[in-house]
Amino acid sequence: MKERLNSLFTKTRLQILFFAAYVIVTAASLYFADTSVISFLLLLLSILILYFLNLGNKIKWIIGIVILGGLLPFAASHGAAYQSYMEVATFVGIYVAMALGLNIVVGFAGLLDLGFVAFFAVGAYTYGIFATAQASQFMPFGKYPLSGESFWIFILIGCFVAALFGVLLGIPVLRVKGDYLAIVTLGFGEIIRIVFNNLDKPVNITNGAMGLSSITPPEIFGIKLMYPNQFYYVVLAIVIFVIFIVRNLEHSKLGRAWKAVRENEIAAQAMGIPLVKTKLTAFAIGASFSGMMGVVFAAKQTFVDPTSFTLLESTNILVMVLLGGMGSIPGVILGAAVVTILNLQVLTEVTNWLNTLSSSGVFNIPDALSPVKMQRFIFGGLLILIALYRSKGLLPAKNRTYNPEKLMENEVPESKVVLVANEKIESVNGR
Structure with missing residues (x-):
């Protein structure tokens, strides 16, 4: 027994040493290289490696926060692509929080939702309307736009407004299941987008298809947050909060009720689980996370319009949940990170590299097979391969x-x- 413990201790110590060496090497290569996408991705990969290490959860959390909160921004700050890296990392955090919200609805409660981006739009417009002069169009009292300090209050307001819309969506759709539920939620998402697109008359509330521009950026202690590296820390704090809430919900009485409803509604109801209350709670909590990130998105982009909240966005968020593993918190985080990085950085870099080779005359690519036009095709092919060989997701739920x-x-x-x-x-x- 003593020899076994010593062997386990030695193995754990070696894992920690190799992991520390890996992090130091990747961080150093990112710091000293002017633009190194590979080093940036390898440093992000260290979080996945950390997940598989034989360490306690508290130690993993501390190491992960140190890497994401300190080492990653510091290592990326030296290169010319610093803001680009922070932009990608910020969007990864935004989509992670939204995917975790959808995972409550789809993964825990088993309710297929194809209109989840509607709650994202509700949060974005909730802040955008009052952070611009648009509110003065229909509200005779008050001084608009509101100051950037109101952003922190609107994170909570966007959360509650989106939760309210989640309940409003859940009430009429509780009688349908499966494919019919997906169709109804898809319709809800399109209705919200069309309403925002046409809500410029008879009273101009959303400015219609023109969208809302010059949205007031957040302020904290008199400092305006205008750069991706500043928003990165705001998103990181929200994501940590969301993970903490979702983890506690998963193993709570409510979380087990969601899973019971997912497996068999009749059996769950026979055991005394209130179906209506359980489903509405799933819709409300899942929507609230999306509403929070909608507020952050509007403040970061300083512009929102209906084209940012199409069905394609809802599909992308659903793909993140399915790719990572429905009901699996680590899997959903990984799925959101993979899809976001593929779309925003990896495929873009591959496209630029192939275009460079084509323009230099190394080989000629037909216009119909241009990498720019084939970007979605490549992304779809990768998803098909993962779905074939990892049908339960990259990190299935346990x-x-x-x-x-x-x-x-x-x-x-x-x-x-x-x-x-x-x-x-x-x-x-x-x-």
Whole structure:
């Protein structure tokens, strides 16, 4: 036994040493290279490696925050592409938070939602209307635009407004399931976009197709946040908060109720789970995260219009959840990061590289097969390959199971009752 513990300790120590060396080398290469996309991606990969290390969760969180909050911005600050790297990292955080919100609806509760970007739009317009002079068009009182300090309040306001819209969506769609639910939510997302596109008459609220421009950037202690590296820390703080909330919800009584509804609504209702309340809570909480990031998106871009909230955006967020693994928090984070980095950086860099080779005469690419036009095709092909060989996602969800023999030995507290459903054993507190 002692030899086994010593071997395990030695193995863990070697893992830590190799991981530390990997992080130092990638950070140094990113710092000293003028533009090194590969070094930037390898440094981000260290977070995935950290997830698989045999360390405690608290230690992993501390190391991860140090890498993302300190080492990554510092290493990228030396190169000419610093703002570009921070831009990509910021968008990764925005989509991670939204994907985690959709994961509550799709992954935990099993409710297919194809109009999730509507809540993102609600949050963006909630801040955009009051952070520009647009509010003075229909509100005779008050001085607009509001100051940048109001941004921090609007994060909460956008959260609650989006949650309200989530409940309004959930009420009429509770009677439909499966494909019909997907069609109804798809319609809801398109309705929201069309309403914002046409809500410039008879009262001009959203400025219609022209959108809202010159949105007031956030302020903190009198300093305006105008650069991607500044927004990066705001997004990082929100993402950490969202992960903490979702992790606690997953293993709570409500989280187990969502999973019970996902597996079998009739069995869940027979066990006393209120279907209406459970589904509405999933819609509301999932939408609230998207509303928060909508506020951040509007403040960062300083411009919003209906074209930013199309069906394609909803599809992208759903792909992130499916690619990472429905119901898996680490998987959804990985899926959101992979899809965002592929779209914003990797495929763009490959396209620019191939265009450079083509313009230099190394080889000629037909116009119909231009990398710019084939970018979506390449992205779709990669998704198909991953779906074929990792059908349950990159990091599938792991359900907690209990050994029946241990249950007979009274190793589970008496305050828990065990439910047996679909050949899986789950514990439910308070039953």
